[in-house]
Amino acid sequence: MLDLTYEPPKPKVIAGATGDWELVIGLEVHAQVASKAKLFSGASTRFGAEPNSNVAFVDAGMPGMLPVINEGCVALAVKTGLGLKAEINLRSAFDRKNYFYPDLPQGYQISQLYHPIVGEGEVLVDMAPGIARRVRIERIHLEQDAGKSIHDMDPTMSFVDLNRTGVALMEIVSRPDIRGPEEAAAYVGKLRQILRYLGTCDGNMQNGNLRADVNVSVCRPGDYERYQESQDFSHLGTRCEIKNMNSMRFIQAAIDYEARRQIALLEDGKEVIQETRLFDPDKSETRSMRSKEEAHDYRYFPDPDLLPLEIEQAWVDDIRASLPELPDEKRARFVTEFGLKEYDASVLTAEVENATYFEAVAHGRDGKLAANWVINELFGRLKKDDKAIADSPVTPAQLGAIVDLIAKGDISGKIAKDLFEIVYTEGGDPAAIVEERGMKQVTDTGAIETAVDEVIAANPAQVEKAKANPKLAGWFVGQVMKATGGKANPKAVNDLVTQKLGL
Known part of the structure; x- marks a missing residue:
């Protein structure tokens, strides 16, 4: 494991007219389960299908249609809980959350209020190399998604697409442990990374x-500590919920605006009204959507069409045994196995596809050299071309072959960059390209010595300057490399120049 220092949450402090204020943030992250069928029907979950084409009778709320639980969705929820080091409840139950909206044809959403499938867990949020903060997970419950209302196709009408209706969601509820916009974004980023590694x-x-x-409230310094001692939420101030945030940048902007809005109200002698708000990215501000409902407003009750869900410990243990290596463990292994700096290991493990690519390049090779080429050359070029690792024109085998040629001394770093460009744009076997195009590095000291002698003989004035200032010897190295087309071994050139000039 990595040698991590766990920091307590550091609140973002905002100076107001009447004193300092601190932020308190909790998040409810809705993650769509990576299943091909919906939570209670066999309808497809494929994105981008024609409106209302992925809808089963039960999704549309047709009379007499009964839900049937999708075991695969349950397994992925359990897998997520295990990945977040959370408690798995062997007995859970589904409830009906009743409200009316055109894109909710049943008139209720099936969710898990009282008995969720996953209990308390945690996420370790990376704040800096070697520094992490714990954010506690309160619960994860399964629920079905609602449909989508479309208001911008015709100014006189609204349309409803039920394709998302019934799609399985995991609602991952954090404790109010997050104390600033940057930490909130880092938490969502880390949670996303773990979910992608798990494949859920x-x-x-x-x-x-x-x-x-995103739930945001503000309090005075010391109030959060009082909440921790008493678990009395009144110390944290009235919270407002900002709905459906799907951008790390917007999450930060929304929290910052909302905190300042609440502070302005409180310092004006007004109250913060508990409500649900939306974020307008064009104006970078939140606006009121509706008053915040409480659980009793939804008239929750156990779903009469679904029996309590009971799972066996042996089944959970089988899922636990199938867990992949998660990002923190993979990062730690890259540091120890390949001798990487933690920062480089973090870059390489940020996405599971990146980590897989790097391991294929580094297998049986110098890990540091492989990491340098993956991070600096490949990632840099892919970013420039706005390509993902899956679309890389250079395969791990090709990049590994370039690393081999460097390690054997067949090509210099400069030639390697030229070779990388050829492979990136044209493809081909790196070793064959080096042979066919005469790119192999000159290691014959006799030939290099001849080139050094010729450069020195042609530049007597520069020789005197170099003897007076040894730093100028680099000029001769550059001239020799130029004369040999960049093929001479740089170390051999440098050694001979130093020797010939008597430096």
Whole structure:
């Protein structure tokens, strides 16, 4: 494991007219379960299908249609709980959350208020190399998604698409342990990373497959500590919920605006009204959506069509045994196995696809050299071309072959960059390209010595300057490299120049 220092939450302090204020943040992250079928029907969950084409009778709320639990969704929820080091409840139950909206044809949402499938867990949020903070998970429950209301196709009408209706969601509820906008974004980022490693959610925020409801309140310094001692939420101030945030940048902007809005109200002698708000990214501000409902407003009651869900410990143990290596463990292994700095290991493990690519390149090779080429050359070029690792024109085998040529001394670093560019744009076997195009590094000291002698003989004035100022010897190295087309071994050139000039 990594040698981590666990920091207590550091509140963001905002100076107001009447004194300092601190932020308190809790998140409810809705993660779409990576299943091909919905939670209670066999309808497809494929994104981008024609409106209302992925709808079963039970999704549409047709009379007499009964829900049937999707075992695969349950397994992925359990897997997520295990990945977050959470308690798995062997007995859970589904409840009906009653409210009316056009995109909710049943008139209720099936969720788990009283007996969730997953209990308390934690997320270790990386704040800096070697520094992490714990954010406690209160619960994870399964629920079905609602449909989508569309208001911008015709100014006189609203349309409803039920394709999302019934899609399985995991609602991951944190404790109010987050104390600033940056920490909130880092938490969502770490949670997304873990889910993607587990394969339980694809984490696609643009498509709405991962979105967060952000609860924000402000309090005076010392009030949060009083809450921790008493667990009395009144110390934390009245919270407002910002719905459906699907961007790390917008999450930070919304929290900052909302905190300042609440502070302005309180310092004006007004009250913060508990409500649900939306974030307007164009104006970078939150606006009121509706008053915040409490549980009793939804008239929750056990769903009469679904028996309590009971699972066996042996089944949970089998899922635990199948867990992949998670990002923190993989990062620690990269540090010890490949001798990487923690920062480089963090970059390489940020996405599971990146980590897989690097391991294929580094297998049986110098890990540090492989990491340097993956991070600096490959990632840099992919970013420039706006490509993902899955679309890389250079395969791990090709990049590994380039690393081999460098390690054997067949090519210099400069030639390697030229070779990388050829492979990136044209493809081909790196070793064959080096042979065919005469790119092999000159290691014959006799040939290099001849080139050094010629450069020195042609530049007597520069020789005197170099003898007076040894730092100028680099000029001769550059001239020799230029004369040999960059093929001479740089170390051999440097050694001979130093020797010939008597430095």
